Amino acid sequence: MKIKKVAFWDNLRGWRFEPICFSNLALLVGVSGVGKTQILQGLLNLQKIANGFSLNGLAWDIIFSTINDVEYHWQGEFETKKNPVLIPDENESSNFRIVRENLFRNGDIIIERNSTEIKFKGKTTPKLSPFQSTIQIFNQEEDIYPVQQGLNKIIYSDTFNFKSSFNVFLGMPQSLISVNTVLGIPQSLISRFSTSNSSLDSLKASNLPIFIKIALIARYYPEIFSKIKRTFIDVFPQVEDVKIEAVENNNNPSSPSFPIQIKEKGVNNWIFQNYISSGMLKTLVHISELYLSPAGTVILIDEFENSLGINCIDVVTDLIVENRNIQFILTSHHPYIINNIGMEHWKIVTRQGGVVTVKDAKDLNLGKSRHQAFTQLINLEEYSEGIKV
Known part of the structure; x- marks a missing residue:
C-alpha cells in the first residue's frame, strides 16, 4: 500500500x-x-x-x-x-x-x-x-x-522490541509453539518455508519479527542472506563475516536460541548478538527490512x-x-x-x-x-x- x-x-x-x-x-x-x-x-x-x-x-x-x-x-x-x-x-x-x-x-x-x-x-x-x-x-x-x-x-521498526519477541509470534498462542531443537524456530515455520522457493514471497509477506525472518533466510535462502551480509560489511569493513547458528540457552529463556553472530578482523572469537553494538544491530535490521519486506x-x-x-x-x-x-x-x-x-x-x-x-x-x-x-x-x-x- x-x-x-x-x-x-x-x-x-x-x-x-x-x-x-x-x-x-x-x-x-x-x-x-x-x-x-x-x-x-x-x-x-x-x-x-x-x-x-x-x-x-x-x-x-x-x-x-x-x-x-x-x-x-x-x-x-x-x-x-x-x-x-x-x-x-x-x-x-x-x-x-x-x-x-x-x-x-x-x-x-x-x-x-x-x-x-x-x-x-x-x-x-x-x-x-x-x-x-x-x-x-x-x-x-x-x-x-x-x-x-x-x-x-505497516511495520513499526523497533530493534529493541524485536529482541524480546523471538519466541512470541503474532497470532500464535505460546502454548501452540513447538520449538525445533536445531535452530529454536517453530517446527510449523520450518515446514512452511522449506517446501519450495515460492515460500520466499510468503516469508516476506508474513508478520514475523525481523530477526525470525533473518534466521529463516539464513537457513533456507543463503543467497539472499549473502546480499544482506555484503551490504552490512560494506558499512562495517572491520566485520569479516556474519552467521546465525544454534546455541542452547536453557538457563536464559529470554534470549534467542539462534542469535546473530559477527566475526571481526583480527578477533578470534565470534561476537554474539547480545554483545553487538546497538548501532550495528539496528543497521542490520534496517538492511534486512529492505531485502525482506x-x-x-x-x-x-x-x-x-x-x-x-x-x-x-x-x-x-x-x-x-x-x-x-x-x-x-x-x-x-x-x-x-x-x-x-x-x-x-x-x-x-x-x-x-x-x-x-x-x-x-x-x-x-x-x-x-x-x-x-x-x-x-x-x-x-x-x-x-x-x-x-
Whole structure:
C-alpha cells in the first residue's frame, strides 16, 4: 500500500492532527513533544482498528492506494468515554461503539455506517458488532480484503522490541509453539518455508519479527542472506563475516536460541548478538527490512538517529531513499539526519495546544540548496518553537 493522506482526531485528549500528505519517503521533523511520534502511533492505531480493535474517542480519515493502484478512502469515529475504566471487570465490556464509518473505492462509496445501521454497497446489513470496524467484519469480501491486507503491511521498526519477541509470534498462542531443537524456530515455520522457493514471497509477506525472518533466510535462502551480509560489511569493513547458528540457552529463556553472530578482523572469537553494538544491530535490521519486506510495505521508524552511528546513517539513508517499492515514514530532530535527506521529503511538525499541523519545506519558502534550506529550517520559528499554547 501507499499512504497518500491522513488525519486523526483524539477526542479523549482533545488533540487534532490536521491532514498530512505523504510521498514514498517522509521525514517528520520538529522539536520533541510536537506530535511526531503520535503521528506514527496514529497509523498503527488504524492497523489495529482494521483488525477489530476498539479505541476510545479516535476518529480518522485516510486515503491510500493498494499495489494494484486501487485508491481507498476510509473514514470513521468511535464514541468517546471521558472516564474509561482502567482495569475493567472481566464481565464488563471495554469496547467502544463506532458512531460513523465510510469506505470509498476509487471514489465509489461501498460502506455507509452510522450509529444504528450499516449499508454495504447500498444494502442494509443484518445487525453486526457495533464495536468492530467494517474492515474487520467484511474482511473476506473482495473489495474489503485489500484494505485490511494493505494496513497490515505497516511495520513499526523497533530493534529493541524485536529482541524480546523471538519466541512470541503474532497470532500464535505460546502454548501452540513447538520449538525445533536445531535452530529454536517453530517446527510449523520450518515446514512452511522449506517446501519450495515460492515460500520466499510468503516469508516476506508474513508478520514475523525481523530477526525470525533473518534466521529463516539464513537457513533456507543463503543467497539472499549473502546480499544482506555484503551490504552490512560494506558499512562495517572491520566485520569479516556474519552467521546465525544454534546455541542452547536453557538457563536464559529470554534470549534467542539462534542469535546473530559477527566475526571481526583480527578477533578470534565470534561476537554474539547480545554483545553487538546497538548501532550495528539496528543497521542490520534496517538492511534486512529492505531485502525482506514485500512491495507495498510501509515502514515507520521513530527517531531514526537513535543508536545509528555517523558511518551507518549515510548508508542506511541512501538505501531508504533509493528504495521505491517501500514507503518510509521517519521522525527525527537530529541535524545530521535532516541535512542528509532531501528537503523535498521534509515534513515540519508544529503544535498549537492540541492541534498538530504538518507543513512541507516548499510551504515555508526554504532555500533551493539543501544546505541553505537546512540553515533556514533550524532558524524558523515554526521549527525552533514548535509548541505554542
